[in-house]
Amino acid sequence: MNRRPFLHAMLGAAATTLALLCTPAQAQDALSQVMQTKKIKIAVPTDYPPYGFVGLDLQPQGLDIEVAKLIANKLGVSVELVPVTSANRIPYLQTGQVQLVISTLGKNPDRMKVIDFTHAYSPFFQAVYAPKSLAIKSFADLGGKTIAVAKGAMEEQELVKSGPASMVFKRYEDQAASTAAFVAGQTQVIATSVSNAGLMMQKNPQLGAEFKLLIKDSPNFIGVAKGQDALRAKVNDILLAARKDGTLDKLAQQWLGRPAGDLPLSE
Structure with a gap:
C-alpha cells in the first residue's frame, strides 16, 4: 500500500483545520495589537476639506482628523494618520495596513459585504x-x-x-x-x-x-475590518459617549457649520 497520498491528504486536512481554528483568533487581534503597541493606524483623507486636508503648517487637519485623534486619546494610545484616497481606503483596511478608516465613508450594501461599520460619527x-x-x-x-x-x-x-x-x-x-x-x-x-x-x-x-x-x-461611518468585533465595540462606546457629551456636535459645528444631530447607530 502506498501511504504517501494518504499521508499528504491527512497533512492537508490538518493544515486546513489549523487554519480554520486560527482565523477567528487572528481576526480578533486588532484591539489587542493596538493596546499592546500603544498605537493605532487610522486611514484619513488629506485632500477633502473640511473632513481632511493639509493645513498651512503642512499637518493634516479637519473633522475626520479630529475624530481619529479623539478615538486614539480615549483608547490611551498614539495615532498614526495614514493618508488615503477614495479608491484605496477600503483595501488598506482589508490588508491590515490600518485598523480603522475615518475618511467620509458612507455605508451601502456592497461595502457591508467586505467591511464592517461603527455608529455614524458625522453628517455628509x-x-x-x-x-x-x-x-x-x-x-x-x-x-x-x-x-x-x-x-x-x-x-x-x-x-x-x-x-x-x-x-x-x-x-x-x-x-x-x-x-x-x-x-x-x-x-x-x-x-x-x-x-x-x-x-x-x-x-x-x-x-x-x-x-x-x-x-x-448622508452620514459618515468608521470602517472596521470584518471580524474585528472587539475593536468595533470599543469604538462604538467612544462614539456613543462623544455623542452624549456633545463632542460630536461641537466638532461638526466647528468644521461643517452645523451640529452632528441625530446620527444613525450601527446594527
Whole structure:
C-alpha cells in the first residue's frame, strides 16, 4: 500500500483545520495589537476639506482628523494618520495596513459585504450656502434669489421640492463652474456638497460664506475590518459617549457649520 497520498491528504486536512481554528483568533487581534503597541493606524483623507486636508503648517487637519485623534486619546494610545484616497481606503483596511478608516465613508450594501461599520460619527450633506450678510432662515427665503447649481445636480432637484417657484437657478456645466460663478459674485447663493463648500470657503475666506439650509443628509461611518468585533465595540462606546457629551456636535459645528444631530447607530 502506498501511504504517501494518504499521508499528504491527512497533512492537508490538518493544515486546513489549523487554519480554520486560527482565523477567528487572528481576526480578533486588532484591539489587542493596538493596546499592546500603544498605537493605532487610522486611514484619513488629506485632500477633502473640511473632513481632511493639509493645513498651512503642512499637518493634516479637519473633522475626520479630529475624530481619529479623539478615538486614539480615549483608547490611551498614539495615532498614526495614514493618508488615503477614495479608491484605496477600503483595501488598506482589508490588508491590515490600518485598523480603522475615518475618511467620509458612507455605508451601502456592497461595502457591508467586505467591511464592517461603527455608529455614524458625522453628517455628509448637500446644502445651501451664502454670505453671512444674506438672511436665509428657511426655504421660503430663497424666493427671488439667484442660485448657482451644476447642471442636472441633485441639489437643484431637491430644492425644487422644498423652495418657492420664484427661485432663479443659474445652471453651470459642473460643480467647479458653479462654484467659480458664486465666488465671482454672479449668484447670491450656491447649492452644493459640504466638501465642495469646505474647499470653497477655505480658498475664499473673503466671501464670508456660511451654511444656511440643509438639502439632504448622508452620514459618515468608521470602517472596521470584518471580524474585528472587539475593536468595533470599543469604538462604538467612544462614539456613543462623544455623542452624549456633545463632542460630536461641537466638532461638526466647528468644521461643517452645523451640529452632528441625530446620527444613525450601527446594527
